[in-house]
Amino acid sequence: MTDAEKPTLLVVDGHSLAYRAFYALPVDNFSTKDGQHTNGIYGFLSMFVNLVKAEKPTHLAVAFDTSRQSFRTREYAEYKANRSESPAEFKGQIPLLQDCLEAMGVPVLKKEDFEADDILATLATQGEEQGFTVLVCSGDRDTIQLVTEDITLLYPNVQGVSQLKRYDTDAVVEKYGLPPAQYPEIAALVGETSDNLPGVPKVGEKTAVKWLTQWGSLEALLDNADKITGVVGNNLREHLDGVRRNRTLNRLLRDVELPVGPGDLAVKPLDAQAVRDIFARLEFRTLLPRVFDAFGADAGDSEEVRPTATAPTPSRLDADALAAWVASAEGTVGVTVTLAGGTPAQIGLASSSAAVEADWTPAVRDALAGWLASDAPKVFADAKPQVKALAREGVGVGGVAFDVILAGWLVRPSFPDKTLADLVERALDEKLPVADPTQLVPETEGATPGQLSWFTRRVAEVQRTEMPERVAEVLDDIEMPTLTALADMELAGVAVSHEKLAGFSSELGARADALARDAYAAIGHEVNLGSPKQLQEVLFDELQLPKTRKTKSGYTTDAAALADLQESADHPFLDLLLRHREATKLKQIIDALDTATGADGRIHTTYVQTGSQTGRLSSTDPNLQNIPIRTEESRRIRAAFEVGEGYETLLTADYSQIEMRIMAHLSGDPGLIEAFNSGEDLHRFVGARVFGVEPADVTPAMRTKVKAMSYGLVYGLSAFGLSKQLRIEQSEAKKLMLEYFARFGAVRDYLRGSVEQARQDGYTETIFGRRRPFPDLTSMNRVLRENAERAALNAPIQGSAADIMKVALFRIRDDLASAQLRSRVLLQIHDELVVEVAAGEWDAVEQIVRARMADAAELTVPLDVQIGRGGDWDEAGH
DNA sequence: TGAAAGACGTA
DNA sequence: CGTACGTCTTTCAT
Missing domain, CATH: 3.40.50.1010 (5'-nuclease)
Structure with a gap:
């Protein structure tokens, strides 16, 4: 069994x-x-x-x-x-x-x-x-x-x-240090305070384990109690009865x-x-659905009866039979590798006519390794963790042709289905059999790996036929190859210096404590500086500072508002609070990174390929896409990300102004296109046009304004928001926008047109054909509609940039592999890659990275790539 | 306990 | 009244 x-x-x-x-x-x-x-x-x-x-x-x-x-x-x-x-x-x-x-x-x-x-x-x-x-x-x-x-x-x-x-x-x-059966012997010697069972004085766990290891058992130890020297020996001899009593009492019947x-x-x-009834009596509300969920029961009110999906009973094959089965399998094979703590437990395979499965054993591994590594087309449900687990077993996976989770996300990026069971309901309108613990004699066993593969295949078939052609291309040509590249990156991880992190952490801890003390002194009492609620009392009740922007339950204490307060009514507490926030925030980040560091001295993040609605990746456990960079001091965190053992240097490569370049491409604006082809600094060029001066005469203030405007455009910025950010009058912001659009009119026309198009189609589309639905564009609710409009404005731009980076990423990975280079991509931070470069490979790697990033898409403007080099991420980031 | 809110880090 | 994310802490419900 x-x-x-x-x-x-x-x-x-x-x-x-x-x-x-x-x-x-x-x-x-x-x-x-x-x-x-x-x-x-x-x-x-x-x-x-x-x-x-x-x-x-x-x-x-x-x-x-x-x-x-x-x-x-x-x-x-x-x-x-x-x-x-x-x-x-x-x-x-x-x-x-x-x-x-x-x-x-x-x-x-x-x-x-x-x-x-x-x-x-x-x-x-x-x-x-x-x-x-x-x-x-x-x-x-x-x-x-x-x-x-x-x-x-x-x-x-x-x-x-x-x-x-x-x-x-x-x-x-x-x-x-001892087998479970011997634990009561330790406890008998040490005693158990909570049970009022005193142990031998001066004997703790260490001593007890040492004695038991030495004598083999409590009985032998007690028999030889006279051989134990020292004070503890005396203590033991004086408490023999107590120990025997403890042992009797702590033996469970x-x-x-x-x-x-x-x-x-x-x-x-x-x-x-x-x-x-009883939950109502106890006034438990949120617990009710959780109980029904855990016990697989239905909450009751609206039961949709779906037929339970059926699958052939998979044959359990031995290694040889499995090898023969895959050799003769035709068409795409559904693959499910069930995992137990990151290692394969079972494997299930399904063709259009049969399902088979087996426990994952060395023999099964050897029998299937060749087929798994081959180009034979395979379909998975959430392939990445399975591919990673196989890689750890030394098994490569080729022919990863389709992933139903990724496909489901591409079609509905706003509500991605997280499990195969969700997709079976959506695509097949059937219920995936799950082990139902509420049934005495289960009608349905939980689906076995072979059956899961069977359903995966069927879901994939339906998804394939229902997916628009261009979206299918995004899946085939971008997402599937990206998946494999991400698995490699996660497995590789990135090396971090515990010493650098630990040193910085204690430094910040001490500083935070000192700042907190000063802050308390400034207001005459202690307060939890991490509690917005308590801070509101201090700021607006005690100190009577002017009210800030409203939140759902009071007034904001965020950094921007506190900075405003400092201008109007400065109080020493404000600066101390801001600096305390900064120090504790950095410390938190550092400590999280430190605990996330694996036994190999590296951090292995997880990239969530379905983690955004635009096509971007997200990164979790830990998030390596929001490591601080803005302040000089925070860069010390980046300096703790180092080149690893066996490698020579880190390479960073980032796209400069990729979103504005995409804007230039999509809008076809001649001025913007010229800006990028001129080689002139973008904001200087735009500033010269907007303010009607020579590029050389663009002042820093002018540059700041057009820069904010350009970036704001991508997000659907309003005159109000622009005035807020630049701290200028709303009328001046409006004027700036008018001047900007007078010179770059095609940009405005494009933005307006793309939202209108989206309103008609119900979705936006990236350059590569990735779609994002926007049902709210026709909403009668103004807030909903305008939110959707800004998101719709941004989606093709952010999404196209994400597409381009993904293409660059997997091509770089493939080129590095085919050139037989050891260097490898470690991180992706939306428009930046971090590569670990092996000794002697710099020139080749730089050339590949530069070329693949630059030619990842054919736009009307060039894609500019900045490369940096250094022993750590901070050094390399310049 | 777990969900929500607030704050803040990145592109 | 600027898009897209993830994580941390405190507060509140129950």
Whole structure:
């Protein structure tokens, strides 16, 4: 039986987790109007539904203590005697919580004289024997002893219950240095304060582990207690009985007689009405949909019945049969590699007539590697993580012909479908079978990898026929090759200097503290400088400064507004606040980068190819597309991005003024085209035209104005906005715009015309044919319509720039590969690339980058590329 | 606990 | 009353 087929049993210690939730959530904020406290219930259920949603158990139970008394207190009266009576506010919540669970169809187990953990231990042990994958969720450390190959402990972090840490055998060994079964021996020596079980004085975890490792077991250690020297040896000898008692008490019972066994705990449908009723009583609203979602039930009101999609039952093939199958497969093959923590777990393949699948084993890998690497056309649902996982296994993937997630995004960039299940509903109007935990005898197993591939193929077929020709070209010619390039970049990562980051971080930390102290002094008391709400009180109530721009709940304290305030009514607090913000912001960014650095000393971001509505990429975990650059000091962060081991230097390449160049191309404006062909500085050229002077006589002030105007054009700037930014009268801004358009009239005509075109078509289009729908352009709501107009103005320009950069990116990658160069692209920041250059390859790489960026699109104006070189990103960025 | 709001970093 | 993003912190709901 494979893991995927094994049923999963989840057993939860309701008492300990609700208790933690009770202390994690402020009790005042969680009570019903008649005064019933609900924080423990809410916190527990919130954690619980997340757990069920994430782990999808097939069998489930929650255990509770019945009282403080148990066989342990009879054996040792002091057991847990140090615990203060749990507050009445908490106790009252337990029966209500049990009611909730019962309404949700979750078995609630308790047994007089035993603790919840004994029930967990019994069920976990039986479950393991009966072939379950068992998850134990408890806030009691003693449950560590239960962990085995098949039993994993989920243990809440220090604060609250939102984060659960997984303890499998490896994690326990890593943390304690001994196998899980021996954890109680450590605990017996060290003692457990919360259970009122004193340990051997002066013996902590370190000593306990050392002794147990040395003697092999607690028993052997105690037998040889006379051989331990020193004070700790004496202490041990004086506490032998205590240690034995601890060990007896912390042993969880695995044979508690229970009315049910694991097999009786199959997840069953929740009673929707009962859940609604009790949640209404507890005044839980947001929790309701989450519960229905986690338990796969329908909230009830509007049920659309869709047929459940069907697929052939995939054959499970061995490596040789798989190799034979792919060799004879015709047409595009659907491929699904299921992942477990970034490594392949199973693979499923589907042709038009059959589906096959297998666990991912070395034999399967070797059997399929050749076909995977070949040009044989393949279709995926979200290929990038799968391609990356295969790459880590040393398997290249070629022929990545279609990705249904990318295709779905191209057609509906505003509401990209995130999963294959979404697309099966949209494209096939069927429901993808999902493992339905609410059904006693599941009608539908979850779809297997082979079936997922089958559906992926079918979705792709429908998408292909429904996709406009030009959009299909964007997918084939831009997005698919980009996908592979991005996978390479993410795998490569970028090297960062921990030393540089750490040094800068502590510097900024000290500065932030000092600034905060000065700021408090300036107003005579402390205040949370990170709280806009508290700052408003200080600025507008205490200091009586003039009111700033309104926000939804008061007045803004953003940097621009504070700078304005400084002009009208300066107060020392303002400058200190601004500088504090700057220092803490930089520190945050630095610390985030530091923690994101992998064991290889590099940061591996994830590029979200469907992350924008315009065609741009986005970058997450961490976002490497918003690393500071504007201030001299912030560039020290860029200086921490360095060339990595085995490489010689970093190369940066960026398009200068690519959006204005696209504007020149799209509008065909002769003046703007001439500006770019003249080689003159753009803003100087434009300034000369607008103000009617020689280029040499364009003053810095004039240049600033036309520069703001040019950039603003791309965003749909108004006279109001322009006046605001340039801090000039609105009338002057209006005049500037009129002068600008008098000289560059085709630009205005283009912008107007493109919005009108979009209004008629319902979408905008980039130079390459990427579309973005704009239904709001015909809205009767003026705010909606005007917002859509500005976005529609911008979309073809920003989108065309994104298209061009993508083309450049994958061509550079391909050229570097075919020239057999080791150098590789690491980062893309919209109009900039960062390349890691190997020794001796600079000239070749620079030539490739320059050429591929410049010729990525054929415009009426040249694409200018700036190249920089240096040992770090800051140096290279000049 | 998790969603929303506010602030701010980039192109 | 300027487009496109992601992340962090605080506040608030419940």
